[in-house]
Amino acid sequence: MSKLNPLDYPICFAHPLRITHSTWITHVPFAMFLVDVLHPTTLVELGTNWGVSYCAFCQAIKSLNVDCRSYAVDTWRGDPHSGPFGDEVLNDLRKHHDPLYGGFSRLVQSTFDDALPHFPDKSIDLLHIDGYHTYEAVKNDFDNWLPKVSNRGIILFHDVNVRERDFGVWKLWQELKSIYPNFEFAHGHGLGMIAVGTEYNHALDMFFNESEELRCIKDFFYQLGVNVENKYTINMQKAQLQSLAAQLAEKEEKLAGKEDEVNTYQQQLQNIRNSRL
Numbered sequence: 001m002s003k004l005n006p007l008d009y010p011i012c013f014a015h016p017l018r019i020t021h022s023t024w025i026t027h028v029p030f031a032m033f034l035v036d037v038l039h040p041t042t043l044v045e046l047g048t049n050w051g052v053s054y055c056a057f058c059q060a061i062k063s064l065n066v067d068c069r070s071y072a073v074d075t076w077r078g079d080p081h082s083g084p085f086g087d088e089v090l091n092d093l094r095k096h097h098d099p100l101y102g103g104f105s106r107l108v109q110s111t112f113d114d115a116l117p118h119f120p121d122k123s124i125d126l127l128h129i130d131g132y133h134t135y136e137a138v139k140n141d142f143d144n145w146l147p148k149v150s151n152r153g154i155i156l157f158h159d160v161n162v163r164e165r166d167f168g169v170w171k172l173w174q175e176l177k178s179i180y181p182n183f184e185f186a187h188g189h190g191l192g193m194i195a196v197g198t199e200y201n202h203a204l205d206m207f208f209n210e211s212e213e214l215r216c217i218k219d220f221f222y223q224l225g226v227n228v229e230n231k232y233t234i235n236m237q238k239a240q241l242q243s244l245a246a247q248l249a250e251k252e253e254k255l256a257g258k259e260d261e262v263n264t265y266q267q268q269l270q271n272i273r274n275s276r277l
């Protein structure tokens with residue numbers, strides 16, 4: 001089996017340009033690494049929301065100058081798990097995405113089912129499924145989109161390690177693991193990867209067989225992911241601190257104004273008292 005050293009793919013250390021709150025955040029370094037390993041010609045994401053995962057793929061495609069067409073499919077209306085939302089999410093994403101990635105990538109506002117006929121069979125090299133997470137929904141997405149995946153195709157599933165409410169990706173994942181070469185991160189709600197064609201980059205075989213090296217690689221990507229998450233948390237806290245400091249300065253200014261008023265009233269009172277003596 002050929003060895004695959006993540007250090008040969010320094011894109012995994014890149015600072016992500018699009019980071020907002022998302023349970024995907026700790027998988028960003030792996031997403032960038034995977035783009036470098038696969039050099040996909042067509043990438044499709046089902047479920048994009050604020051675009052943390054999608055923009056990680058796009059950033060790697062652009063930085064590495066990969067000849068790839070990329071598509072994000074989402075209604076940008078939400079689902080029972082992510083909750084409903086309005087135009088603000090897509091508008092915010094467009095502002096970031098279009099100037100940076102508009103040359104090779106499209107944000108397709110559509111249901112997954114409606115988008116399906118627009119993609120030829122066996123055309124997608126990297127498919128990321130991250131839509132509605134019930135067993136029925138994710139199975140429907142997988143069954144519908146599998147014929148669209150190429151012989152070198154890789155499919156990613158998010159939330160394979162969520163055992164709450166009616167999340168059922170884990171159940172589909174159990175079924176797929178017995179059929180396809182597979183690999184799974186347990187952190188960040190779980191990210192599963194399967195190779196569905198025979199012509200995938202066999203450097204990935206290292207991911208599909210348990211070994212001590214694989215355990216080190218898992219930990220390596222976990223630590224990189226935690227680092228990205230910590231940076232995000234620190235930036236959020238800095239922004240919060242700045243906003244609190246601005247509020248404090250405003251309140252201190254108001255207080256100083258009130259103190260001046262009190263001093264003036266006290267002076268007037270004293271004058272009145274003095275005039276009565």
Ligand SMILES: C[S@@+](CC[C@H](N)C(=O)[O-])C[C@H]1O[C@@H](n2cnc3c(N)ncnc32)[C@H](O)[C@@H]1O
Nearest residue numbers: 022024047049052053074075078111112131132
């Ligand atoms: C979990 S979020 C995606 C998270 C994203 N990948 C990230 O990096 O944070 C799921 C998204 O899938 C979309 N969605 C769910 N079912 C859909 C469907 N059948 N068609 C289109 N969009 C769908 C929702 O609108 C929501 O934005």
